[in-house]
Amino acid sequence: MIYPIVAVGDPVLKTRARNIAADLPAEELSKLIADMYETMYYASGVGLAAPQIGKAVRLFVIDTGPMVELDEDDKKELEESGEAPEAPIKRAFINPVMVSETGEEWGFEEGCLSIPGVREMVYRHADIVLRYEDENRQPHEEAFSGMAARVIQHEYDHLEGILFTDKLSTFKKQLLKGKLARISKGDVRHDYRMKFPAVTGRR
Numbered sequence: 514m515i516y517p518i519v520a521v522g523d524p525v526l527k528t529r530a531r532n533i534a535a536d537l538p539a540e541e542l543s544k545l546i547a548d549m550y551e552t553m554y555y556a557s558g559v560g561l562a563a564p565q566i567g568k569a570v571r572l573f574v575i576d577t578g579p580m581v582e583l584d585e586d587d588k589k590e591l592e593e594s595g596e597a598p599e600a601p602i603k604r605a606f607i608n609p610v611m612v613s614e615t616g617e618e619w620g621f622e623e624g625c626l627s628i629p630g631v632r633e634m635v636y637r638h639a640d641i642v643l644r645y646e647d648e649n650r651q652p653h654e655e656a657f658s659g660m661a662a663r664v665i666q667h668e669y670d671h672l673e674g675i676l677f678t679d680k681l682s683t684f685k686k687q688l689l690k691g692k693l694a695r696i697s698k699g700d701v702r703h704d705y706r707m708k709f710p711a712v713t714g715r716r
Contacts, residue, residue: 514548515555516566517706518626521676522697524710525564526627530571530672532608535650546605546648549574556705558626560664562671565627567708573668576603580660602661609645611669612654616640621663623677628696629703633685635677637666 519525533542545563549572553561559580562573578601616639624632641662644654657665667677678689695701699709 514551515706516548516552517708518552518556519565519567520696520699520701520707520709521625521628521678521693522710523567523708525567525569526671526676527674528564528569529674530562530564530569533570533572539650542607542650543648545572546574549605550576553626556626560668561626562668564671564674571608571672572605573609573671574605575661575664575668577601577661577664578603580664599659599661602657605648606643606665606668607646607648607650609643609665609669609672611666612642612644614638614641614666616658623663623667625667625677626705628676628678628693629701629707630696631678631689631692633678633681633689635667635680637663641666643669 545568549561549563549566552566553559553574553576557579559577560573560575563570577599581599581601614637618636618638620634620636622632623635639662640656640658642654642656643665644652646652670677670679678686678693681689697709698711699707
């Protein structure tokens with residue numbers, strides 16, 4: 514099932530998500546995760562958090578493949594430098610807890626499925642350690658770096674009620690204020706299903 518993506522302005526995106534109960538039926542959880550992957554791919558995203566489909570629970574999925582794919586020139590440059598390419602990560606994260614964020618912050622132009630048409634430079638830590646449960650409710654504590662760490666931090670923020678635009682300077686936020694208001698009313702081009710908080714029933 515493909516869900517509509519909730520647009521900026523909806524209160525669910527500013528709400529801290531609650532943990533998924535241990536007794537949630539496995540088939541129900543598996544269906545939700547499958548639907549989130551389907552919705553993410555339909556919208557050409559690399560990550561999707563449950564609040565973005567209107568569910569305030571601590572769950573997100575990622576697939577960093579499109580962000581770490583290299584063209585031939587990049588592959589050659591990596592080979593010459595002796596560095597290994599970053600492996601793509603496809604995974605669901607249930608009830609995640611950020612243990613640490615370390616390393617030098619680096620900038621990257623981020624976007625968000627809930628804020629179509631807006632991309633801004635965001636600085637995030639290079640390395641993180643995350644505690645989470647996998648799709649089988651098995652616990653893990655794992656370190657991530659590079660693009661995977663960035664995508665995870667972006668999606669984790671959604672569970673804390675934080676959007677990437679919240680991390681911008683006061684000046685940038687002021688510049689975007691009108692555009693974000695228009696997006697919440699559905700005044701934006703998009704090529705996937707969306708739900709706009711200021712327009713009842715609008716998709």
